[in-house]
Amino acid sequence: MNLTQHLPALQVIVPLMSAPLAVLLRHGGLAFGLVTAGAWLAFANALALWFQVDASGTISYHLGSWPPPWGIEYRIDRLSSFVLLLVSGMAAIVLLWGRASVAREIPRNVHYLYYAMFGLCLTGLLGITITGDAFNIFVFLEVSSLSTYVLIALGRDRRALAASYRYLIMGSIGATFIVIGIGFLYLTTGTLNLADMAIRLRDVQSSRPVLAALAFLTVGISLKLALFPLHQWLPNAYTYAPSAVTAFLAATATKVAVYVLIRFYFTVFGESLIFDKLPLPKIMLGLSLLAMFAASFIAIFQDNLKRLFAYSSVGQIGYITLGLSFDSVSGLTASIVHLFNHGLAKGAIFLLIGAMVLGLTKGGATPPAPSFDRLNGLAKRMPLTCLGIVVAGLSLIGVPGTVGFISKWYLILAAMEKGQFWLVGAIVLSSLLAVAYVWRFVEVAYFRTPPAQSEAHEPPLSTLIPAWLLVLATLWFGFDTSFTVGTASDAAQQLIRVLP
Amino acid sequence: MTANMFILAALVLPLVGAVGIVLTRKKANLREAVTLVTAGLLFFCVAQLLAPVLAGQRPELLLVEPLPGLPVAFRVEPLGMLFALVASGLWIINSIYSIGYMRSNREANQTRFYVCFALAIGAALAIAFAANLWTLFLFYEVLTLITYPLVAHTGTDKAKQGGRTYLGILMGTSVLFLLPAVIYIWHVSGTTDFRLGGILPAGMDKSAVAVLLALFMFGIGKAALMPFHRWLPAAMVAPTPVSALLHAVAVVKAGVFSVIKVVIYVFGLDALVGATDWLVAISGFTIVAASVVALSADNLKRRLAYSTVSQLSYIILAVAILAPLSVVGAALHIAVHAFGKITLFFAAGAIYTAAHKTEVSQLNGIGQRMPWTMGAFGIGALSMIGLPPAAGFVSKWYLVSGAVSQGAWVALAVVLLSTLLNAGYFLPILYRAFFRPLSAEAQAHPHGEAPWPIVLALTLTAAGTVALFFFPDVPLALAHQLLAAP
Numbered sequence: 001m002n003l004t005q006h007l008p009a010l011q012v013i014v015p016l017m018s019a020p021l022a023v024l025l026r027h028g029g030l031a032f033g034l035v036t037a038g039a040w041l042a043f044a045n046a047l048a049l050w051f052q053v054d055a056s057g058t059i060s061y062h063l064g065s066w067p068p069p070w071g072i073e074y075r076i077d078r079l080s081s082f083v084l085l086l087v088s089g090m091a092a093i094v095l096l097w098g099r100a101s102v103a104r105e106i107p108r109n110v111h112y113l114y115y116a117m118f119g120l121c122l123t124g125l126l127g128i129t130i131t132g133d134a135f136n137i138f139v140f141l142e143v144s145s146l147s148t149y150v151l152i153a154l155g156r157d158r159r160a161l162a163a164s165y166r167y168l169i170m171g172s173i174g175a176t177f178i179v180i181g182i183g184f185l186y187l188t189t190g191t192l193n194l195a196d197m198a199i200r201l202r203d204v205q206s207s208r209p210v211l212a213a214l215a216f217l218t219v220g221i222s223l224k225l226a227l228f229p230l231h232q233w234l235p236n237a238y239t240y241a242p243s244a245v246t247a248f249l250a251a252t253a254t255k256v257a258v259y260v261l262i263r264f265y266f267t268v269f270g271e272s273l274i275f276d277k278l279p280l281p282k283i284m285l286g287l288s289l290l291a292m293f294a295a296s297f298i299a300i301f302q303d304n305l306k307r308l309f310a311y312s313s314v315g316q317i318g319y320i321t322l323g324l325s326f327d328s329v330s331g332l333t334a335s336i337v338h339l340f341n342h343g344l345a346k347g348a349i350f351l352l353i354g355a356m357v358l359g360l361t362k363g364g365a366t367p368p369a370p371s372f373d374r375l376n377g378l379a380k381r382m383p384l385t386c387l388g389i390v391v392a393g394l395s396l397i398g399v400p401g402t403v404g405f406i407s408k409w410y411l412i413l414a415a416m417e418k419g420q421f422w423l424v425g426a427i428v429l430s431s432l433l434a435v436a437y438v439w440r441f442v443e444v445a446y447f448r449t450p451p452a453q454s455e456a457h458e459p460p461l462s463t464l465i466p467a468w469l470l471v472l473a474t475l476w477f478g479f480d481t482s483f484t485v486g487t488a489s490d491a492a493q494q495l496i497r498v499l500p
Numbered sequence: 501m502t503a504n505m506f507i508l509a510a511l512v513l514p515l516v517g518a519v520g521i522v523l524t525r526k527k528a529n530l531r532e533a534v535t536l537v538t539a540g541l542l543f544f545c546v547a548q549l550l551a552p553v554l555a556g557q558r559p560e561l562l563l564v565e566p567l568p569g570l571p572v573a574f575r576v577e578p579l580g581m582l583f584a585l586v587a588s589g590l591w592i593i594n595s596i597y598s599i600g601y602m603r604s605n606r607e608a609n610q611t612r613f614y615v616c617f618a619l620a621i622g623a624a625l626a627i628a629f630a631a632n633l634w635t636l637f638l639f640y641e642v643l644t645l646i647t648y649p650l651v652a653h654t655g656t657d658k659a660k661q662g663g664r665t666y667l668g669i670l671m672g673t674s675v676l677f678l679l680p681a682v683i684y685i686w687h688v689s690g691t692t693d694f695r696l697g698g699i700l701p702a703g704m705d706k707s708a709v710a711v712l713l714a715l716f717m718f719g720i721g722k723a724a725l726m727p728f729h730r731w732l733p734a735a736m737v738a739p740t741p742v743s744a745l746l747h748a749v750a751v752v753k754a755g756v757f758s759v760i761k762v763v764i765y766v767f768g769l770d771a772l773v774g775a776t777d778w779l780v781a782i783s784g785f786t787i788v789a790a791s792v793v794a795l796s797a798d799n800l801k802r803r804l805a806y807s808t809v810s811q812l813s814y815i816i817l818a819v820a821i822l823a824p825l826s827v828v829g830a831a832l833h834i835a836v837h838a839f840g841k842i843t844l845f846f847a848a849g850a851i852y853t854a855a856h857k858t859e860v861s862q863l864n865g866i867g868q869r870m871p872w873t874m875g876a877f878g879i880g881a882l883s884m885i886g887l888p889p890a891a892g893f894v895s896k897w898y899l900v901s902g903a904v905s906q907g908a909w910v911a912l913a914v915v916l917l918s919t920l921l922n923a924g925y926f927l928p929i930l931y932r933a934f935f936r937p938l939s940a941e942a943q944a945h946p947h948g949e950a951p952w953p954i955v956l957a958l959t960l961t962a963a964g965t966v967a968l969f970f971f972p973d974v975p976l977a978l979a980h981q982l983l984a985a986p
Contacts (some may be wrong), residue, residue: 043563066898211730399645400638406566424680431675439667447655479566 004048006073008014008061010405011045011084012140014038016089019119028111030101035115039122041090046084050487054083058494060114060132069193075132078491079336082128083259084342090251091122094351097466098244101354104367105242106154114154118248120147125256128332134182134192134268137260141178141224147169148253152241158191163236170223170233177220184213185268197268211277216281217264224257227321228291231314233367237308242404243354243367246306246421250313255339258320264493265324284325289426293427297432300440305370308437309349312396315430316342319411322427326414332492333485334410338485341403341477345395348470352388355467357458359385375441377450382458384447388471393438397475398431404480404483503552503559507574507629509545509693510584513538514622516523519616525611532599535614537681539592542621546588553581554977559655569691576885577694579831580982582756583628585974586838590749591621593957597846598741600953604853605738612649616746621647624750628757633682633692636758639724640678643754644670650742651735657934662737667730670721678719681712685766694761694882696983698768709767710775712737716762724809725816726786733805736963740849743801747808748842753834756815760830763819764982765946773823779820783915786813793919798859800848803925804841810918813836814954818899823912826902831979832972833895839965840892846958847877850950860929865938869932875934876962881926883965886919891968894976910959930983 003010022031053059053076061074076084095118100485106114124144128137149171152257153164172243186192188209189200204210211215219230226234234254238246265280292315320342359382360374368374379386395404408431415423450456458464477484513766517538552559558575565571574586589627602610625642632634644667653664686692689699700709721728735746746752763772790810797803811833850873851857855866865876884894896915903912922951949955968975 101917151886248649394645399641408679409567412680413687416684421680424683425676428675428679432672435667435671435675439664443660443664446649447652447660477570479564481566485567 004052004470006061007045007049008059008076008130011042011049011130012123014041014045015119019116019123022116022119026112028108028115029116031112032095032102034256035119036092036095038119038203039095041087042122042126043085043088043092046081046088048077050081050085057135067273069191069196073132073135073193073195075128075195076130078487078494079259079262080129082254082340082487082491084126084338085131086255086340087122087125087252090248090343090347091118093466093470094244094248094251094347095264095431097247097351097354097463100358100463101243101367104358104364105156105244107156107367108286110154114151114242114435115147117147117150117154120144121151121331125252129259132194134185134194134197136192138175138179141175141260144253144256145175145347148249149247152237152243154245155242157237157240157369160196160240163240165183167233167237169443170230173228174220174223177223177335181213181215182446183221184209188213189307194263194268194365196268197290199372201269203228206277214278214280218261221257221261222287223262224254225261226254226314226323227287228295228314228318229287231291231295234314235307235310238298238313238350239304239307243350243357247347247350250310250350251343254313254317255343258317258335258339259266262332262495263322266332270495274428277499281325281327282323288318288322288325290431292322292426293433296430296437302437303371305353305372305375305441306350307347308385308440312434312437313342313346315433316396317428318348318430319407322413323414326418328417329489329492329496330396330414330417332495333489334407334414336409336488336491337410337484340476340488341395341407344403344477345474346469348392348467348474349389349396350468350471351463352385352392355459355463356382356385356389360456362455362457365424372440372444375444376448378445378456380450381454381456382496384458384464384468388464388468390438390442391444391471393434395478397434400478401475403474403484405478406481501578501842503549503557503576504561507546507559507576510542510549510588510625511574511622511629513542513545514618514625516924517542518618519983521614521618523613528610529920531611531614535618536592536597537664539588539621540620542625543588543592543641546584546625549576550581550585550974552576553578554822554981561629570634570686571632572635573631574626574629574635575694575791576629578978579757579760580628580630582831582975582978583834584625586753586835587621587624587628587749588978590838590842591617592961594741594745594749594842597744597849597957598635600951600957601739601741601849601853604951604954605739607653609653609655613653613739614971615648616649620650620745620750624754627754630694631683632694633762636761637674637678637682638889640720641671641674643722643751644674647742647746647751649848651738651744653739653742654737655739657742659737665734666731666798669728673719673728674719676719677715678849681715684712684715696715696765696768697959698764698766698771700767700771706772706775710778713767713772713775713779716766717759717782720755720762721752722759723759723768724755724786724812724818725782726789726809729786729790729809731947732809733802736799736801736805740801740845740852743804744842744845744849745806748838752808752812752837756812756830757834761818764827769822769824769827769983771835776822780817780908782913782981783813783816784910786810787817787914787918788921790924791918794925795921795926799859800851800858800863801845803860804844804848807844807922807925808841810922811841811884812919814899814915817911818902821903821906821908823906823908824902825904825905826832826853827983829895829898829902831982832898835975836883836891836895836965836968839968840880840890841926843876843880843958843965844884846961847873848956850954850958852891853896854947854950855945860932861928862939862942863935865933865942867933868938869947872949872955873958876928876958877933878930879962879965881930884926885922889966889969890892891938891965891972894969894972971975
């Protein structure tokens, strides 16, 4: 039995197994070791899969050797391999980073549960990305969502429970809509296999159930995506969750939802004429612009640094969906590239904020919330942390030399190709909003005097090194784009051509 | 060492210097020595490129290619050579001045100051040597960001406000106008390389050319074309060595340098025929309006700031009239204005350090106390007005010749009017300094010249201003080569 043959299955199974083992062992340290090892194995697995896809094209794996469309098929093309790398990579880094943070932010007696849930969340996200079966998507979506609700509720702030509950309600509505959409698709096509659905949809494309399916799926996925105005759960969830959870979610959860949207729009519905029936591109365009402007604007006035960057995330997701709305190769390339780039940048920022709150107090005290009044003159006490946030913030603005610039470049090019020059103006104008909210942090951290009795100090190296690795990655991939842009444009071409 | 290696050395030295400054931050004298040594070495490396460029070579360097067709690449041509020589040469003198100024005024955060300085000069050199629009844009943005801590250095509320205006206008114009313009060039031409004669596709619609030119001219906010000039007076809140650097060397020259580069190497003079009338009007308006504001400005640095806005638009006007002679004048003015303005700012800083005076109305009789400083100020003023034996005469001569050759009578009138206005706001300062008696308050607080590093620096730049008048060979040769085929 050749191991490399079964890499697709192992991608999901390894993190999946680490979760119940962590629960059984009931020991925080062992749970950490197990789940982290599982995440790193998953990352190695994703790397191997990426190289495989790069060399020989789309991989089709039949789970249990049941042939599709009766069995579940794991299908890995350019886009899936890209997202798999992002999710597993971020999990690996956040888990390693999180030791110090988890020790102080989560009660010791539930550490093993935290790691178990993290393992399940990772499993769910990886599963969504790798599967080629519609209902399987829903199953893994539920796995990742339910574990996410628990993870968010583990935060020490009392409002974490309320935030988790809100996300639970909205997330369940979203998941319900998604399963209704999948149900309609099954009704009309008779299959759950995505590739098979695409072929069969050609015959039934204008029927009402299919249109309804598209509508339900769009709304459901948009809830998970936090597309404005369905983003209400995100700010609270990111703000009150434990720092490691925020970092992981910000980098992966919404990105996987984007992946699902792309998968349904371009792979399943791609060949049908469905987009002529519903004004989806225009709706996407309008909502994306709303997200870009409104969310970035709201971010400027936030008092809590985590909440500020949470709204920033909602705004940045607007850029991703804007690229989708172009329905062109450049637009889709821009979306996929920004998916990765934003994951990197936001992951870096939230890891640095998580480190920062650790450094705000001494000893084993619970880290306080990063409200702006606690950040006065912080750059003097923790220069490396603050510098990291500024550099990653430059990526959000889209300064050349950072990954954010590459995404903006492709987005603007895509708009120019469509001749939509007013859209170019909108994109650059909204980038200036990012300058405003990043510069709020700069002014407070660098130009105010720190309080005399502040205990703030540079956080431990174990938190700074992984975070700075991500920061350096945002600079590296701003100059060496062969991996990110290469994969993204290949993926976009694959999707828009919609090969069987 | 080949010429290409010298380009790399010139780009890497400021980085190495910055690291050195951080490492020696505890020992102030050693730290200052690092700055001076780095500046000296840098000028040496840049100077090595002069002979090859004058001989017609164009040394190149390719660093990395982030996106296919968009390399971060460098190519030394005459205009870039001129800018680089001015920037690296004046950094040495500015560093001497900074040492005197920062220590005498006991400024805080000196390490941050010197580090940002070194990196800013590095960014300016990268702009000077940029081989394509994308590289220029990259380092243009880097320059904005790295000079922000210098502008907001003192950390007071006023400094923060000035920093916000500075960043807001510069980032705003570059993101809103310059970036779309660069991407559009890429979109229609498939390249952003600088080529003599331009890279626009043939037969491009005249109105599209005009719009694109407008995007560039307003997008290059560092050239301070109205109405996006307010960042310049706002940046006066910075310590004077920063103002001297910003207003003579790095930032504003990067702005007008980019303007000239874009006009000659992206558009090409031929493609712009008929599309620049609005630019002549706006730059002409900027020249006159800024001079009028300078007339009534009592704060010395504010007066100098508006004088700079006005002088920068000389350069823009010179290229807008599309006359080869005036383009020579524009290139020359980069060097000439640098020396003259830095002298004026050095003098302003000397007055502040020695006498703690900032307003023109306080300067009665100060020539008695600080004759050397005010003498240098006089030379700088002569250069601004454009009178011999100051170098300003030479560039103005070329500018006027170019205007006459094109029949650009509006431009000519503007230049003559602004010469009068320049005299109107500079000569009274000299009159006050030398021919009015000291006020009673000033007589009660005697002082002499500023500390010797400051006086040395302003002597050197004043001498340079006069020397450029008598020996303009190198800048003139480079400027003449600008339009010749490479």
